[in-house]
Amino acid sequence: MPSSRTLGAFDGPAGLPLPEYDAVNERVSHRASGNKDVWHGFASAWNGVAYRLRAAQEHAERFRASISASSAPEPNERYRQDHDLFGFVVSALSTLECFFFASYCIGSLLDTTLFPLSRAKDLKFYPKDVSEQFRKTFPNDVLSSEMDVCLSSHEFKQLSDLRNVLAHRGTPPRQHFGATGNTDTPSAIPGNLVDPASGWRYDFSLDPRCLDPYQAFLDKTVSQLVIEASRFVNARL
Numbered sequence: 001m002p003s004s005r006t007l008g009a010f011d012g013p014a015g016l017p018l019p020e021y022d023a024v025n026e027r028v029s030h031r032a033s034g035n036k037d038v039w040h041g042f043a044s045a046w047n048g049v050a051y052r053l054r055a056a057q058e059h060a061e062r063f064r065a066s067i068s069a070s071s072a073p074e075p076n077e078r079y080r081q082d083h084d085l086f087g088f089v090v091s092a093l094s095t096l097e098c099f100f101f102a103s104y105c106i107g108s109l110l111d112t113t114l115f116p117l118s119r120a121k122d123l124k125f126y127p128k129d130v131s132e133q134f135r136k137t138f139p140n141d142v143l144s145s146e147m148d149v150c151l152s153s154h155e156f157k158q159l160s161d162l163r164n165v166l167a168h169r170g171t172p173p174r175q176h177f178g179a180t181g182n183t184d185t186p187s188a189i190p191g192n193l194v195d196p197a198s199g200w201r202y203d204f205s206l207d208p209r210c211l212d213p214y215q216a217f218l219d220k221t222v223s224q225l226v227i228e229a230s231r232f233v234n235a236r237l
Contacts (some may be wrong), residue, residue, distance in 0.1 A: 017227055020227050038117060041123075055087065056088050068208040071176075089163045089214075096150065141228075155218075174187045192202045210234075
């Protein structure tokens with residue numbers, strides 16, 4: 001892994017475009033000198049992008065290895081699978097949410113009226129709020145478009161729904177097909193956990209590659225967002 005001036009000796013996550021990542025950090029650092037609200041808010045979130053992305057990748061790898069061994073494991077291994085499923089989903093969403101928070105801080109460097117940061121209540125916003133403000137303020141910028149693409153994606157909605165269920169409603173139930181003799185069919189959890197339990201469909205198969213589409217979405221999206229953030233700050237800061 002190439003070294004990062006921002007991350008130091010920390011092993012950055014695979015796929016993170018480090019030259020652009022470092023460039024954003026350095027440009028914001030220079031421009032935000034003396035503005036503690038912006039700089040500390042940005043730096044915490046920007047480090048969070050790298051930390052949470054690496055965590056998501058590590059959780060996905062451990063989940064993949066465990067499911068490969070057994071999709072109907074003994075209780076302690078099932079706990080570990082649940083832990084890594086939860087860890088992946090939460091870390092994946094946190095990666096993106098940290099990016100949007102960091103972007104809000106960048107916006108504050110350009111217009112404190114549109115992107116206020118001086119009061120505690122100013123810090124209570126969601127990615128969609130940041131995306132909407134960027135679209136209004138910078139309508140022709142590719143970064144604004146990439147934010148919209150991220151938040152309107154099927155994968156982001158699914159990750160958001162799953163995160164909310166796992167965080168607030170607990171561990172999803174499983175259907176095990178091995179007991180019926182169909183050992184080639186993996187266990188499954190409901191793919192529509194946001195619905196009432198009477199309507200659950202056990203159509204999310206716990207096969208070793210079940211998280212791959214979400215990890216691919218996360219890796220690609222973060223890379224594109226960071227690259228466009230670098231172009232944005234180079235043009236405007």
